[in-house]
Amino acid sequence: MNFKKKVSEMLVSKPEAIFLLNLLFDPLDIKRHSQQYKKRRRSDLIKQSYGRKAKIRYVPPSFHIYITFRCNLRCSYCQWLLQDKDAFDNAPTMSVLDFNRILDKFGKDIGTIALQGGEPTAHPEFSEIVTSAKSKNFRLKMSTNGTLIKERINDLKSIDDLNISLNGLDYESFERTTNGTRKQFDKMMSGIDLLNAQKIPFTLSYVLFEENLSKVQEVIQFAKQVKPTFLNFSPGNAHGSSSLTSLVSSSPAVKHFLAEFISKDDFPFSIHLPLILNPGSETFKKEICQYPWNKVYISPTGDISYCCHLPFNPEIGNIFKGYHFNSQGIINFRKSMIAHHLSEDCLFCHRRFRDNSAATFDSTHRKWILPPDLSDDKISKEGKNL
Numbered sequence: 001m002n003f004k005k006k007v008s009e010m011l012v013s014k015p016e017a018i019f020l021l022n023l024l025f026d027p028l029d030i031k032r033h034s035q036q037y038k039k040r041r042r043s044d045l046i047k048q049s050y051g052r053k054a055k056i057r058y059v060p061p062s063f064h065i066y067i068t069f070r071c072n073l074r075c076s077y078c079q080w081l082l083q084d085k086d087a088f089d090n091a092p093t094m095s096v097l098d099f100n101r102i103l104d105k106f107g108k109d110i111g112t113i114a115l116q117g118g119e120p121t122a123h124p125e126f127s128e129i130v131t132s133a134k135s136k137n138f139r140l141k142m143s144t145n146g147t148l149i150k151e152r153i154n155d156l157k158s159i160d161d162l163n164i165s166l167n168g169l170d171y172e173s174f175e176r177t178t179n180g181t182r183k184q185f186d187k188m189m190s191g192i193d194l195l196n197a198q199k200i201p202f203t204l205s206y207v208l209f210e211e212n213l214s215k216v217q218e219v220i221q222f223a224k225q226v227k228p229t230f231l232n233f234s235p236g237n238a239h240g241s242s243s244l245t246s247l248v249s250s251s252p253a254v255k256h257f258l259a260e261f262i263s264k265d266d267f268p269f270s271i272h273l274p275l276i277l278n279p280g281s282e283t284f285k286k287e288i289c290q291y292p293w294n295k296v297y298i299s300p301t302g303d304i305s306y307c308c309h310l311p312f313n314p315e316i317g318n319i320f321k322g323y324h325f326n327s328q329g330i331i332n333f334r335k336s337m338i339a340h341h342l343s344e345d346c347l348f349c350h351r352r353f354r355d356n357s358a359a360t361f362d363s364t365h366r367k368w369i370l371p372p373d374l375s376d377d378k379i380s381k382e383g384k385n386l
C-alpha cells in the first residue's frame with residue numbers, strides 16, 4: 001500500500017498532511033485509542049515499525065454530540081451563558097432520529113461518542129439515545145451536573161465513562177456557582193450516593209479558577225467519602241468572565257497551591273491536576289491544539305464548531321447537510337493553527353496543550369507524574385517560599 005499517497009489524497013494541503021502524519025504517529029494518541037482501533041475496521045489498520053497500529057483518521061475518531069442545549073442550572077462560568085446569556089431559553093434538542101442518522105452514517109469510523117450539552121440528562125429522550133448507541137455497541141462518555149441522577153439511574157449504568165461535575169460542596173457555594181436551588185443541590189448529593197449504592201463507577205471533576213483554589217482540600221475530603229475512580233481538577237477558561245481568573249504559573253497563589261499539593265502522596269484515588277498556563281514557556285509559545293483534527297463537535301441542529309470552546313457555526317458546516325470534516329472553514333482554521341496565528345481564545349486556552357502537560361497522581365504507585373515545567377522542582381521550591 002502506498003501510504004503517503006493515500007494520506008495526501010485525503011488531505012488538502014501539505015502542511016496539514018505533515019501535521020496529521022505527526023499526529024497519527026503520536027504514541028500517546030495511539031495508546032489511548034488502541035482498544036477502539038482493534039475493534040473497528042481492521043482493514044484500515046496499518047502496522048508501524050515499532051509494532052503498534054494506527055488508523056488513518058479522515059473521520060475524527062471522537063464525536064462530541066450536543067444532544068441538547070437545555071440545562072437546569074445557570075453556572076457563572078458556563079461558556080454558553082458567557083457567550084449568550086439567553087443561550088438555554090427555547091434551546092434545541094437533537095431528535096433520536098437525527099442522533100441515529102449520525103451513528104448510521106459514520107458509525108464504522110467513530111471511536112468514542114461523548115454526549116454533551118447543556119445538561120445531557122435533561123434531554124427528554126435521553127433513555128432512547130443511550131439505548132440506541134449501546135445497541136450499536138458504541139462507547140459512551142458523558143459529564144453531568146448530577147442533579148438528575150435519580151431519574152436517569154438506569155441509563156447511567158450504560159455510560160462507559162461517567163463524570164460528575166461538582167459545583168459546590170455546600171448549598172451556599174452551589175447556589176453561588178450554579179444559581180441552583182437547594183432541592184437541586186440535595187438531589188446532586190443523594191444522586192452521588194445512589195451511584196455508589198448501585199456500584200456505578202464515576203469520576204469527579206471540579207473546575208478550578210484562582211478564586212476557588214482554597215476549596216481543593218474540601219473537594220479531596222469529599223472525594224474520600226464518595227470514592228470516585230478518579231478525581232479531575234479541570235482548568236477553568238475565564239474567557240468572557242471578568243470575575244474569574246485562569247490558573248497562571250506566575251501567580252503566587254497558584255505556585256503556593258501547587259507546591260502544597262504535589263508534596264503529598266497519600267491520596268486513595270488518582271488525581272489529575274490542571275495544566276497551569278505559563279505564558280513565558282516554549283510550550284505556550286509553540287503548542288498547537290489537536291482538537292480541530294481529532295474531534296468533531298456537533299450541535300443539536302447539526303451545526304459544527306471548531307472545538308468544545310468556540311461557538312457552533314453553520315458556515316463551518318452542518319452534519320446533516322453534507323459536512324465532510326474538510327470544509328473550507330475548518331481547513332482555514334487548521335491552517336491558522338499550524339501557522340500559530342492564534343486568536344485570544346486559543347492562545348489562553350488550556351485545551352491547546354496536550355493532556356500530558358498536566359500533573360497526575362498515580363494512586364497505584366503512589367507517585368506524582370510531573371510535566372517538565374514542574375519536575376525541575378521550580379514551582380515547588382518557589383511555592384514553598386511564599
Ligand code: SF4
Nearest residue numbers: 071073075078118145
Ligand atoms: S451545568 Fe454545564 S451546561 Fe449547565 S449551566 Fe452549568 S456549565 Fe452550563
Ligand code: SF4
Nearest residue numbers: 289307346349351352
Ligand atoms: S485551543 Fe481551545 S479554543 Fe482553540 S481550538 Fe483548541 S479547544 Fe478550541
